[in-house]
Amino acid sequence: MTEQRASSELRVAIAGLGSIGTKIATALDQGIEGLALSAVAVRDPAKHQTFIGGLRHPPKILPIDQLGEVADIVVECAPSSQLRAIVEPAVKRGKAAVVVSVGGLLDNFDLIDLARANGGRIIVPTGALIGLDAVNAAAIGTIHSVKMVTRKPIDGLKGASFIVQNKIDIDNLREPLKLFEGSAREAAKGFPANVNVAVALSLAGIGPDRTEIQVWADPTVTRNVHRIEVEADSARFSMGIENIPSENPKTGLITALSVIALLKKQRATLCVGT
Ligand SMILES: NC(=O)C1=CN([C@@H]2O[C@H](COP(=O)(O)OP(=O)(O)OC[C@H]3O[C@@H](n4cnc5c(N)ncnc54)[C@H](OP(=O)(O)O)[C@@H]3O)[C@@H](O)[C@H]2O)C=CC1
Ligand SMILES: O=C([O-])CC(=O)C(=O)O
Incomplete structure (x- = not known):
């Protein structure tokens, strides 16, 4: 029974453990129904060892281009310069990529066609905005x-x-x-x-x-x-x-919460808002 439930869980990987990524990782580790944190990608694993080791279920640390191998949803929360390196391999594998560095998407709009051709998805959360x-x-x-x-x-x-x-x-x-x-x-x-x-x-x-x-x-x-x-x-x-x-003074606190809310919706029985 437990194994059955675990295998139906959506696996989430996070690229970038800064102000947004750490909060999403913590929320997933504390438990979001139907979701599990499977892997993270960081620039410098040594820098993030204490944080990752302190999680109840420490995820794998993988290179950014491998996250889609172990996840159904890859959450991009790194600088926009890394957007393509994170999103392209994920959508090529038919996975969903949640993109917070959405400004970077404008120079990489072909990723949407790539996702479409491979059955992947690109999801932009409301982030630091409203409405x-x-x-x-x-x-x-x-x-x-x-x-x-x-x-x-x-x-x-x-x-x-x-x-x-x-x-x-x-x-x-x-x-x-x-x-x-x-x-x-x-x-x-x-x-x-x-x-x-x-x-x-x-x-x-x-x-x-x-x-x-x-x-x-x-x-x-x-x-x-x-x-x-x-x-x-x-x-x-x-x-x-x-x-x-x-x-990070450039990033509003609500941004990570917006992504957590979006992740919760992926398996929620009651969904409110479009
Ligand atoms: N959509 C929205 O509403 C909003 C979007 N944003 C955007 O979200 C993104 C993340 O923001 P925020 O969390 O505040 O940024 P941070 O600077 O706090 O964190 C970014 C993280 O990415 C890591 N990183 C850098 N290069 C790589 C790499 N090659 N591989 C893996 N990880 C890497 C950094 O590593 P290290 O720790 O080693 O430096 C850092 O931990 C930014 O692009 C920001 O502009 C921000 C606010 C609102
Ligand atoms: O859009 C952004 O990058 C960040 C922003 O304005 C905010 O956090 O309020």
């Missing part, structure tokens, strides 16, 4: 516009390539500064670790070229703040979220 259920629903009809304004504390933006390349000094700001205004696609290029949310929003709705975003460096806020306005033929809605940064 992708409503955007998905509105997109069944016609969405006229999606506008987003992101305000982040200085630590949430430091090092972004747009800031470095344009030599913008954000360290000594005393008032909010609009850094960028344009499409979600262009924003993802300049802020690859800061506006994944805009890309997720765009993929749920009218795409990365028509989704408009402003990015502000704001020394007056302590949270990653996102405000969104959607105008559609079915509804007009405004959404806002103020994310408490995790130990």
Whole structure:
């Protein structure tokens, strides 16, 4: 009986044990009904030995391209530079890949065709955002516009390539500064670790070229703040979220929780929300 139940479990592997990956690993290890943590991939196993060894059921440590061999779902939570190396082998094996570095998907859109051809799936969680259920629903009809304004504390933006390349000094700001205004696609290029949310929003709705975003460096806020306005033929809605940064100041605490909620849904009897 026990063996039967175990063999029907969905095996989950995690690539990247940073602020998001460790929380998902811990939740799986503590028990999510019908799911088991089968493997992790890390850059430096020695660095993560204490964390992995402290889990009740320590998973295998595998190279990133092998996770799909021992998992039904591979969760990508590494830098976006690693996205392809993680997702491609998984979807080629017909597995599902949950992608949090969703900005990186725009330069690797062929992965969706690859997944389709091999029976794999690419799943983008709501992540640090809100309301992708409503955007998905509105997109069944016609969405006229999606506008987003992101305000982040200085630590949430430091090092972004747009800031470095344009030599913008954000360290000594005393008032909010609009850094960028344009499409979600262009924003993802300049802020690859800061506006994944805009890309997720765009993929749920009218795409990365028509989704408009402003990015502000704001020394007056302590949270990653996102405000969104959607105008559609079915509804007009405004959404806002103020994310408490995790130990990685670029990443809101809610991001890992969003992935955990998504994983729970995979085997839940009662599913709420689209
Ligand atoms: N979709 C969304 O709403 C959101 C997405 N994100 C994105 O999620 C991703 C993860 O964020 P976060 O957890 O905060 O990032 P972290 O920097 O905290 O963690 C990333 C982890 O990836 C590991 N890593 C780096 N290279 C490799 C590799 N080659 N193989 C395996 N692991 C590797 C790092 O290893 P090491 O520990 O050795 O450095 C680190 O542990 C980022 O791309 C971020 O931009 C973030 C917030 C919201
Ligand atoms: O989108 C991102 O990469 C992160 C973000 O804005 C947040 O955590 O609020």
